[in-house]
Amino acid sequence: MRIRDVRARLIELPYPRPFVPSWAPEGAHRSMSAVIVEVETDEGVVGVSGGDMGHSTGPLLLETIRGWIRPRLVGMDLFATQHIANHLRYVAEYVFPRPWVVGVAVWDAVGKACGRPLHKLWGGHTDQIRAYASFGEVRDPEQRVEDALLVVSEGFTGLKLRVHADTVAEDIAQVAAVREAVGPDIAIMVDANQAAARWRYRPDGSRLMWDFDRALTTARELADLGVAWLEEPLPRHDYRALRELTARSPLPIAGGEHNRGIGQLVRLLEDDCFTIYQPDANESEDIAALRDFGAMAAARQRRVVPHAWATGLGVAGNLHLSASLPTCDWLEYPYDPPVIVPEVFHVMLTKPLLPDSTGFVTVPEGPGLGVELDHAVVEPLTVLRV
Ligand SMILES: [Mg+2]
Structure with missing residues (x-):
């Protein structure tokens, strides 16, 4: 079975109100910009995948x-x-750094050709x-208490807060x-979004740059609150500081x-x-290589819990990856009502990926990713295609 075409489109998903992600120095977002890839074969099988790109990088x-x-x-x-992944690696090194969403569409087609869901092909x-x-905005504590109680009442047993205030105390x-509102049994994750230089600025141009001491102080205080993990507290290439922080x-x-x-x-x-x-199937590496990485991490008593801040189609790839990893115990599920909700993020799927009343997402049993593109919905949302 040979690849006959690779198509892609950019869609814009309008938000019900402006949304201010904690990591965005440009301020409020009015829509989500998402890339959808289709890989068509000469036997009629079509693999799909979704990546989520900034408004400026999607066209690239x-x-x-x-x-x-x-x-x-x-x-x-x-x-x-493997051969396809090596071509994408070449592209990643010389042209555009995150072409991996194409590889996810290839794997969706492989699963469809085999008649099996990907996570089953990968060990089930x-x-x-x-x-x-996974919340995205920084909101005041009173609002976040209300938000947390809402998602817990809906069945979630874990939630991720963003911190981006001037002081550790805030x-x-x-x-x-x-923590006080949800009690001790709900997992709380905390994301500082300090890994990228650009995220360490705010819309007014001021800098919010954690150093090692702030990261360690914050980690110690969060440990007292029974937090599950502290995410991206320091620049992503500061290997020495990250290693020391993890050790201490x-x-x-x-x-x-x-x-x-x-x-x-x-x-x-x-x-x-x-x-x-937290590698991401659409953004970090070939999805199959990330499975190998999961095994390497497990052999060192380390966990791999993929990043998945993405639309429903983007979450689908990470869901199959997560379900096949030996040490993954959580799925990141972007959810920050009233903006980041399945009615916006999963609209391109004929059936949204929804958690059940106990907070679990069941991996779709259909072949490949097990999700289907809703062409009638996607068509009018399309702003660019190749
Ligand atoms: Mg993060």
Whole structure:
């Protein structure tokens, strides 16, 4: 079975109100910009995948697919996945750093051609996985208490808060208020979004740059609140500081969502930079190589819990990856009502990926990713295609 075409489109998902992600120095977002890839074979099987790109980088990925990826992949054996991954690695090094969403569409087609869901092809470690509600905005403690109680009442057993305040005391006040409201049995994750230089600025141009002492102080205070992990507390290439923080922190340190390529991930692991590694199937490396990375981490008593701040189609790839990893115990589920909700993020799927009343997401049993693109919905949302 050979690849006949690689198509991609950019869609815009309008938000019901402006949304201010904690990591965005540009301020409020009015929509989510998402790339959808389709890999068509000469036997009629079509693999789909979704990546989520900034408004400016989405068109760059489309141009990369048109000019660099399609010409190389068309005619290739669909099952030559290592060969395809190596072509994407070349593109990642020389053209555009995150072409991996194309590889996820290739694997969706492989699963469809085999008539099996991907997580089953990959060992079927689990059929369902606990989801944590991943918030995106920094809100005041009172509002976050209300939000946390809402998601817990809906069945979530874990939630992720963002901290981006001037002082440690303000950051901790938000987490402490939520801990007191939800009680000891709900997992609370905390994301500092300090890994990228750009995220360490705010819309007014001021800098919010954690140093090692702030990260360690915060980690110690969060440990007292029974927090599950502290995510991205320091720049992603500051290997020495990350290693020291992980060694001295009383709670797990997580990160790696945009440390790209297997080489960087292995470097992080060799340096023992994190307790929990968070590569993303659409953004970090070839999805199959991330499974290998999961095994490497497990052999070192380290966990891999993929990053998945993405639309429903983007979550689908990470869901299958997560369900096949030996040490993954959580699925990141973007959920920050009233903006980041399945009615917005999963609209491109004929059936949204929803957690059940106990907070678990069941891995779809259909072949490949087990999800279907709703073409009637996607068509009018499309702003660019190649
Ligand atoms: Mg994060």
